[in-house]
Amino acid sequence: MITTEQIKQLRDETSISISKCREALEQSEGDMDKARAILREQGASSAEKKAGRELKAGLIVSYIHSNQQMGAILEMNCESDFVAKTEDFITLANNIALHITAMSSPDKESLLAESFVKNPEMTVLQMIEAVTQKTGERIDVGTFSRIAVLG
8 A cells, every 4th residue: 555655755855746656656666766767767758749839938957066166058958948947957957067167078869878977877868758757748958068278
């Protein structure tokens, strides 16, 4: 039997709707790890369905490392201004800019495939898919650049 506490825990971890968390827990027969995997798969599927949608909004973020010797600037795109202003979208963009600074990602394809520097269990693409699942909009990385002081 799935408990309210399990649903709440999964919801708190993922920020995904209560009904989706309940469904994932029912599918996994209460196994939290399997439920997380189900939600990740659903996120990927959701992102694929939105692939053809036009990106008309977004923001530019930057990250400067604490040593002030390197940094990155990133264009992050989404479908609407509403989503571009959400905490989830802004946090995602800032985390990806930090990742670009730390990992020196040479191109978008490599960036999306890399394990996220702050959570190696997720790729950058999986992070984007998770936010896509939460917001219901297509999200994508635009242009980005990393710069470092020569030395």
